[in-house]
Amino acid sequence: MRAAVRADQALGTVLAAEHAAVYAYGVIAARTAGGLRVAATDAFNDHRARRDRLRALIITRGGTPAEPSSSYELPVTPSTTAQAVDLAVLVERGVMGAYLELAASADPALRKMAALAMQECAVRSYGLRPDIEAFPGMPARPDPAPTATPPPS
Structure with a gap:
């Protein structure tokens, strides 16, 4: 039972993230042009489809999916x-x-659904900026403080 509750909570978390992604990509697509607008529109559609599948899954599991907020605070417009x-x-x-x-x-x-979703996110992110995080999805470790180099003797 506890595992099912944790899974339901995790489904709620990913649904909330997908709601926010749909909102953000709507803003991005509206404020860009050319290839970036096409990529943002594709990402919007991908996240919307995943969001809709999550909503259906939560309902199938007997839950009530959270509705999206009317707006989200973005770190930058x-x-x-x-x-x-x-x-x-x-x-x-x-x-x-x-x-x-x-x-x-x-x-x-x-687990399979989550792994595939994470893979899709990594591919989209890499397509926009080809760099790879050491542990995708995990918070970055702070850079260690620089150490002073002793002067030559």
């Missing part, structure tokens, strides 16, 4: 291409992090 890419990468990494708990579920189908 993009006015440049660089800001739009930064926001999109942040969204993908945030959604990826939300799926981490679900990836630890006792249910193999939920």
Whole structure:
């Protein structure tokens, strides 16, 4: 029973992340053009489809899916291409992090769903900015304090 409750909570967490991703990509697509707008629109559609599947899964499991907020506070309202890419990468990494708990579920189908969603997020993020985090979805470790180099003797 406890595992099912944790899985239901994790599903709620990822649903909330998908709601926020749909909102953010709507803003990004509205404020960009060309290839970035196409990528943002594709991401919007991908996250919306995943959100809809999550809602259906939560209902099937006897739960009540949370509704999206009417708006979300974004760290930046993009006015440049660089800001739009930064926001999109942040969204993908945030959604990826939300799926981490679900990836630890006792249910193999939920683990598979989480792994595939995280993979999709990583691919989208890498397509926008080709760099790889050491532990995708995990908070970054702070850089160690620089050590002083002793002067030559």
